Amino acid sequence: MPAVAIPLSSAGHELDTSSAAFGFIRSSADCAGDFAELNRRLADDGYLYIPGFFDPALILAGRKSITDRLAAEGSLDPAYPSIEAVENPGRKFSFRGDLARNNAAIHRVVYGPELLGFYAKLFGEDVRHFDYTWFRAVSRGMGTTPHCDLVYMGRGTHQLLTCWIPYGDIPLEMGGVMLLEDSHQKSDRLKNYLEVDVDAYCENRPKEVEKVVNQLGWSHPGHLSKNPATLRAKLGGRWLTCPDYKAGDFVTFGMTIVHGGLDNQTDRFRFSSDTRYQRASQPVDERWVGENPPANTRAGKRGRVC
Numbered sequence: 001m002p003a004v005a006i007p008l009s010s011a012g013h014e015l016d017t018s019s020a021a022f023g024f025i026r027s028s029a030d031c032a033g034d035f036a037e038l039n040r041r042l043a044d045d046g047y048l049y050i051p052g053f054f055d056p057a058l059i060l061a062g063r064k065s066i067t068d069r070l071a072a073e074g075s076l077d078p079a080y081p082s083i084e085a086v087e088n089p090g091r092k093f094s095f096r097g098d099l100a101r102n103n104a105a106i107h108r109v110v111y112g113p114e115l116l117g118f119y120a121k122l123f124g125e126d127v128r129h130f131d132y133t134w135f136r137a138v139s140r141g142m143g144t145t146p147h148c149d150l151v152y153m154g155r156g157t158h159q160l161l162t163c164w165i166p167y168g169d170i171p172l173e174m175g176g177v178m179l180l181e182d183s184h185q186k187s188d189r190l191k192n193y194l195e196v197d198v199d200a201y202c203e204n205r206p207k208e209v210e211k212v213v214n215q216l217g218w219s220h221p222g223h224l225s226k227n228p229a230t231l232r233a234k235l236g237g238r239w240l241t242c243p244d245y246k247a248g249d250f251v252t253f254g255m256t257i258v259h260g261g262l263d264n265q266t267d268r269f270r271f272s273s274d275t276r277y278q279r280a281s282q283p284v285d286e287r288w289v290g291e292n293p294p295a296n297t298r299a300g301k302r303g304r305v306c
């Protein structure tokens with residue numbers, strides 16, 4: 001593995017980038033059409049990294065749709081071409097789901113025939129996707145804390161895959177998704193965490209009702225840890241990322257692998273979507289489907305007596 005020339009951090013914590021603690025994700029470009037092998041790798045590694053999957057023109061059209069919106073709202077530095085996505089200092093974002101709403105160029109990428117065809121072959125049957133589209137415009141800093149997706153979307157099948165797609169080239173100093181090696185094989189150790197449903201609450205605890213139902217908060221913060229460095233030391237494995245994500249790449253992974261985002265060390269926004277795919281025959285988490293998915297609104301909250 002090439003040495004990492006710059007310090008890297010996530011959620012504000014510097015990572016140990018020695019070869020024992022950090023590495024790069026395995027490319028499956030060599031077997032992108034061999035779905036038996038892809039399924040083996042998905043089971044073994046917990047993820048698939050497919051570089052060069054999309055026509056970059058599709059991805060860049062998606063990027064332009066985003067930078068046009070950010071420019072219109074004044075979030076970009078007007079001294080630079082908007083496609084470069086240089087931040088207007090003072091505009092700090094991380095999650096911007098609104099940027100993907102009513103956005104045909106993004107929907108063309110995430111729900112287009114290329115990706116749905118890929119998942120149909122991977123699952124070996126008809127697939128459906130969640131209708132909610134997660135989108136991130138990540139400012140300097142602002143890396144996502146380590147978590148498993150299951151705690152946010154575990155009410156349907158757990159055989160659900162996330163697809164993370166970068167909209168533009170992402171050098172290491174800009175960050176991107178990182179996965180904790182072999183953490184998908186440690187579900188026994190993470191059992192208590194993996195049973196969390198952030199939208200569930202205890203009906204008999206007035207404080208929880210107030211927070212979750214009335215203020216539309218979560219009963220659990222969602223993350224597994226605020227500190228990716230100490231979490232890795234505790235759970236083992238290496239933090240894995242890509243030294244140079246390109247427009248056209250994607251990474252897909254399951255519900256129980258621990259992942260997060262590296263901090264962005266540049267003044268340009270880092271754009272990515274994360275969307276979900278499953279077998280059409282299996283139950284779906286109703287929070288994330290329909291023309292106007294309930295998401296984390298009151299309709300998505302679920303009470304129980306604790």
Ligand SMILES: [Fe+2]
Pocket residue numbers: 147148149259
């Ligand atoms: Fe996630």
